[in-house]
Amino acid sequence: MRTLRDLGDVGGKRVLVRVDFNVPLQNGAVSDDTRIRAALPTIEELRSKGARIVLVSHLGRPKDRDPSLSLAPVAERLGELIGAPVKLAPGVVGDGVRGAVDELGDGEVLLLENVRYEPGETKNDPDLARALASLVDAYVDDAFGAAHRAHASTEGVARLLDRRAAGLLLEREVSTLQGVLEDPGRPLVSVLGGAKVSDKIAVIERFLELADTILIGGAMAFPFLAARGHTVGDSLCSEQDVELARRILATESSRARIADLLDLVIGDSFGADAEVRTIDGVDVPDGWMGLDIGPRTAEAYGRVIAEAGTVFWNGPMGAFELEPFAAGTRAVAEAVASAPGVTVVGGGDSAAALQQFGLADEVTHLSTGGGATLELIEGKELPGVEALA
Numbered sequence: 595m596r597t598l599r600d601l602g603d604v605g606g607k608r609v610l611v612r613v614d615f616n617v618p619l620q621n622g623a624v625s626d627d628t629r630i631r632a633a634l635p636t637i638e639e640l641r642s643k644g645a646r647i648v649l650v651s652h653l654g655r656p657k658d659r660d661p662s663l664s665l666a667p668v669a670e671r672l673g674e675l676i677g678a679p680v681k682l683a684p685g686v687v688g689d690g691v692r693g694a695v696d697e698l699g700d701g702e703v704l705l706l707e708n709v710r711y712e713p714g715e716t717k718n719d720p721d722l723a724r725a726l727a728s729l730v731d732a733y734v735d736d737a738f739g740a741a742h743r744a745h746a747s748t749e750g751v752a753r754l755l756d757r758r759a760a761g762l763l764l765e766r767e768v769s770t771l772q773g774v775l776e777d778p779g780r781p782l783v784s785v786l787g788g789a790k791v792s793d794k795i796a797v798i799e800r801f802l803e804l805a806d807t808i809l810i811g812g813a814m815a816f817p818f819l820a821a822r823g824h825t826v827g828d829s830l831c832s833e834q835d836v837e838l839a840r841r842i843l844a845t846e847s848s849r850a851r852i853a854d855l856l857d858l859v860i861g862d863s864f865g866a867d868a869e870v871r872t873i874d875g876v877d878v879p880d881g882w883m884g885l886d887i888g889p890r891t892a893e894a895y896g897r898v899i900a901e902a903g904t905v906f907w908n909g910p911m912g913a914f915e916l917e918p919f920a921a922g923t924r925a926v927a928e929a930v931a932s933a934p935g936v937t938v939v940g941g942g943d944s945a946a947a948l949q950q951f952g953l954a955d956e957v958t959h960l961s962t963g964g965g966a967t968l969e970l971i972e973g974k975e976l977p978g979v980e981a982l983a
């Protein structure tokens with residue numbers, strides 16, 4: 595993968611930088627600027643070298659040119675963060691945009707409008723990729739969160755510009771995750787939770803080969819419990835996922851041990867006002883749902899995490915958005931935050947949980963990618979990364 599260091603002298607050159615500014619908005623302003631901050635090292639590095647920076651990002655999934663998904667609030671926030679004006683282009687491509695690019699001075703920053711205003715973006719339309727490439731001299735991809743999709747502003751445009759490289763964020767994401775997969779400090783402990791079992795099955799399979807211990811929580815626990823003959827009540831648990839869990843439990847060649855769950859927090863409904871019980875055991879009665887790991891499990895998981903050389907965590911341990919079911923995720927987050935080993939956290943909701951508990955700065959690496967992180971772990975090639983080879 596080519597990096598910024600391979601890009602050569604960019605002074606006075608126009609550089610298209612694909613960033614992931616897919617941030618939450620509230621009342622027309624950016625309500626969480628984590629993703630904008632994550633792109634600052636690359637932007638500052640290019641500015642300090644006198645590049646003329648043309649930023650491109652998607653925001654949400656606009657139908658046509660939905661003005662509520664304009665990047666205008668992002669341009670404003672980015673301008674505050676770098677202490678310099680960030681102009682917003684009148685569109686993604688076209689004459690007005692070309693004019694704005696031509697007016698850029700060395701070290702100045704222009705933000706193109708939401709690239710998904712162009713229907714060709716998600717189709718990886720070669721015409722759109724060519725139009726983007728024609729605006730600039732070089733391309734930098736710093737949008738790790740979009741690297742698993744071959745779109746015009748990621749894979750398409752990269753292949754059209756000889757001068758192309760990974761930005762600092764994308765480089766760090768890929769090298770950190772590859773470090774976990776290829777040469778982890780041992781023991782390697784993988785903490786897997788969340789709701790989307792079928793989405794994550796390939797990740798579990800990879801960690802069965804790579805990890806020493808797998809700690810399972812969240813809704814993901816129930817197919818495994820059902821496969822071992824426990825009752826799951828009304829817990830989130832599809833027959834299809836139970837079948838997948840059976841397959842995994844039958845894998846004989848695995849390196850990893852899947853730790854036992856000891857207890858659960860259950861509720862009579864999915865809501866903050868549910869009736870709540872902690873059960874010492876893992877059989878969920880009829881009419882109840884398992885919504886968090888119990889305190890004994892959380893403590894046992896915490897001990898394994900404390901002794902790990904490397905921890906990879908994806909997916910909350912329970913319905914942490916609801917206070918009665920947040921304790922398991924909080925305990926695991928605290929254990930990961932204070933663990934002496936290398937700690938890597940990926941996944942949108944897992945990152946949100948860390949942030950909610952004020953622990954986001956206490957881990958070695960908080961990945962900005964959701965799907966991209968999981969696909970890299972599964973061993974899939976990411977089109978956005980491949981295009982930078």
Ligand code: ADP
Nearest residue numbers: 788789790812813885909912913941942943944
């Ligand atoms: P990530 O975004 O970190 O990859 P997921 O999207 O897979 O994580 O899962 C997060 C969601 O899983 C959260 O909204 C949480 O409420 C839900 N969840 C976790 N445990 C349970 C459970 N036992 N029952 C129902 N939902 C759960």
Ligand code: MG
Nearest residue numbers: 941942943944
């Ligand atoms: Mg999620």
